[in-house]
Amino acid sequence: MLTPGQPLYQAKAEFFRTLGHPARIRILELLCERDHAVHELLAEIEIEPSNLSQQLGVLRRAGLVLQQREAGEVRYAVALPEVRTLLLSARELLSTLIDDQAGLRAQLQG
Amino acid sequence: MLTPGQPLYQAKAEFFRTLGHPARIRILELLCERDHAVHELLAEIEIEPSNLSQQLGVLRRAGLVLQQREAGEVRYAVALPEVRTLLLSARELLSTLIDDQAGLRAQLQG
DNA sequence: TATAGACATGAAGAAGTCTTCAAGTTGTGA
DNA sequence: TCACAACTTGAAGACTTCTTCATGTCTATA
Structure with missing residues (x-):
């Protein structure tokens, strides 16, 4: 997860693997247009809620998206x-x- | 492997997964500088010969690199x-x- | 034609990733 | 305070991908 001190090509590979999932690609594409609440993403992507959460977690831990609570929902944006x-x-x-x-x-x- | 008719984000994910390996990243970076024979790649990358061949196979099947025999060696280049x-x-x-x-x-x- | 060098391939166990399930957290409104 | 909606989390079996080994192919040269 982008730990310092590892060779750069290792970090690059890890980074590309983060992008290597259809749901994560879709999420990033949607977030590139505008930020979305989780339930909005859920409406666009055919995937179970817990699976979506898992994928959002992967993107979050990679530092590619940011999470923010707002009015009873959780909104995500590209970092x-x-x-x-x-x-x-x-x-x-x-x-x-x-x-x-x-x-x-x-x-x-x- | 980039079969037609599948949704685009699936192809994208597959493509990024192809890049998601340290040896494959190194190979592509080296080939971006200039084309290399397999034994030249082998000298630069710390990896077993058969493993290198496997990784070259992945890149070849993805259409990212091209193979060419020349004077008793096999040369690769980015496609x-x-x-x-x-x-x-x-x-x-x-x-x-x-x-x-x-x-x-x-x-x-x- | 026999031999060697340079690569490729198939198979198999090890290691990693996905999806789903059950359970947990956090605000919000009745 | 209770209950509900909106999410998140951990765990586990299914599924992929990696690495390595043994073997195979191709070409050049003796």
């Missing part, structure tokens, strides 16, 4: 604006990757 | 320039994250 940049850059890479693979498939089939 | 951008953007985020956490620790301790 750093850099998260948005990273997700965009991943989307970029992924769409090139998918296009390339579609191209390859087309080439193989025709 | 897309976008990989470099993404790694930089992750480094950016991670260093902010680490600074923030160091700040928090300092605040808590003194």
Whole structure:
């Protein structure tokens, strides 16, 4: 969990593993748009409440999101604006990757 | 492994999991500098040969690196320039994250 | 063609991650 | 104060991923 003194590439790997879950990706994407209460996230993501809490816990412990009580609900927000940049850059890479693979498939089939 | 038809956030999660291993991160970082033969990677990364091959296999199947035989050795290269951008953007985020956490620790301790 | 070097692969036990369940906490309104 | 809503937590079995071992392939060279 980003403990100091460990080699940097270890921390990087750990960080990417934190992003390596569909629910956590969705949460971050939603939080990049605006902050959300837990019940709002629950309405958007198909997942059990306790599972959502677990995933929020993972993101919280990684330092990627912040929690805040407000008027009987718990609101979450991304902790750093850099998260948005990273997700965009991943989307970029992924769409090139998918296009390339579609191209390859087309080439193989025709 | 980036199969078409699955929801996008699933593909994203899978993609990040591919990056979620210290050896694979190191491989990609080295390949972002220049392409390397397997034995060159082996000299840089502390890992058993068969393990390195396994990790290269993961990256290859994900479409992130390309393999090429040449003069009795196998050379690897990153498949897309976008990989470099993404790694930089992750480094950016991670260093902010680490600074923030160091700040928090300092605040808590003194 | 035999041998060696450079890699890749399949399989299996160890280790880590997910999902769910049951139970716990924290505010809020009756 | 009681009860409820909104979340969180710990634990446990199911499921994945890692690492390593033994073996296999490919190429170049003697």
